[in-house]
Amino acid sequence: SGAELVKLAGLYDPGKRVWRMPHTHFSMLDYNMPLLFPAGARPPHGGARPPDANPECQAQQPGSIIKCQSQILGEALEPVGTEHQLRYQSNRVPGRRAAYAYDIRLSGDAIPDTVREIRLEVYVAGRRYFYTFDPAPNRTFTFEWDGEDAYGRRVQGRQPITVRIGFTYDMHYGFPRGLRGERGGSFGAPGDASTFAAVARARQEGTKWVEFTGAIGTLEVSALGLGGWGLDQLHVFSPIDHTLYLGDGRRIDRSDVVGVVEHTAGKGCDESVWAIDEGPALERCVTPSAIAAGHAGEVYFIEAGNKVGVVTAEGMIREYADVPARLEEIRVGQDGRL
Incomplete structure (x- = not known):
């Protein structure tokens, strides 16, 4: 009607296109078109950092307690009148931040031109961290954890970490399969490969995700109440990653103890x-x-x-x-x- 045209002219600038469709009632027809990713859309090729160095390969030079591969400094003191040692290990103190850093590769050598944004989700100790980045190849990020859980408590031992990397795209409307030569409505119907091109860009975005898991954190001997020192005969077991932290500074890792019977x-x-x-x-x-x-x-x-x-x-x-x-x-x- 003329009144509708006047109203539309006040709502939209010249040159804008509007999809107008009359409805006599709202119980039978549903014109919700399915959403499709643009051509060439794919999830990221990112991933985690390389695994930690073999904990068994920790050679020491004569006259020192410095582990050459991991650059860990150790000290040992024998209290007078005892048969035990107080042990200090630089990797078991709060200042050792390397154990709380996790390197993440967000993208590879090339990314699709249609990527609008790179998203990163990190889950650890009941907490969720969310980051966004401009799309670019070979982008990396180092996640740094403060070592606390969702209740602000200090967490001991290595903790499982879940990382999700996503490429976000502008979605497009597609033709429902039920409307292309077959009878039926479009509600909930998946789209086919055909889209309405750029003029039918949806006011919605979609993200393709890739997910992987790892471990972060370490044991801090400050929880033992010995002023940052450990005792050579006092050992701590971490059930999450099956690691036994020995009092003399060594650790025993068993990544797969379930199902192993001697x-x-x-x-x-x-x-x-x-x-x-x-x-x-x-x-x-x-x-x-x-x-x-x-x-x-x-x-x-x-x-x-x-x-x-x-x-x-x-x-x-x-x-x-x-x-x-x-x-x-x-x-x-x-x-x-x-």
């Missing part, structure tokens, strides 16, 4: 066991109800309810005790007694 004693039994089957441990029938490790490499176990056996460090099974009462648990004390 056979030390016993074999399959076809019948109930009522006595200790003495002899070579790997050849004897053992059905223990409880076990405990001794201080000299031996393993004690309960058999048949009231019998205690021991697997010696030499790999032999011997009967250790036979008691009248039924046994439920077994423990080894500090003095070596059961």
Whole structure:
């Protein structure tokens, strides 16, 4: 109508195009066109930094406690009148920021011309970090974590980190498959490869993501309450990355401990066991109800309810005790007694 044309002339500048479509009711037809990424759109080719140097390759030069590969400085003091050492390791103090930095490659040698923005999401210790960057090839970013979780608490040990890198594009309207030679509406229908070209750019953007995981952080001995020093016989285990931090400054990494079983004693039994089957441990029938490790490499176990056996460090099974009462648990004390 004339009134509509006057209204449109006041809303839009000359040369603008408007899609006008009459509706008699709103219950049957839906003209929501599906969104499509521009041609050539793809997710980033970015990724994480190379893995850390082999923790077992930490040579030291004579007369020093400096690990050459990781540039870690160590000190050892023997308090008078004790058999232990106070140990200092520069990689276990708050000032060692290298463990809290994570290098991220956002883009490769080339990126599509239609990339509007590069987005980065980082998740660690219950916190989310979000960054945006102008599109450019070979762009990198170093994420620096303060070592605190979502509640502001200091977190100990290496923590899992999730990184998402995305290329953001201007979306375009596409033809619904249901409207190209087939009957049916367009609501929820995926688009095909055809678009309305640049004149039908959607007022919406889309992002193609790539995601990877890693680890960040380290153990800080300040949590032990010894003024930044550790004790050579005080060890800390990090269950997240299966790392044992030894008090003498070393660490033992086991990246895959799940499903690894070391056979030390016993074999399959076809019948109930009522006595200790003495002899070579790997050849004897053992059905223990409880076990405990001794201080000299031996393993004690309960058999048949009231019998205690021991697997010696030499790999032999011997009967250790036979008691009248039924046994439920077994423990080894500090003095070596059961």
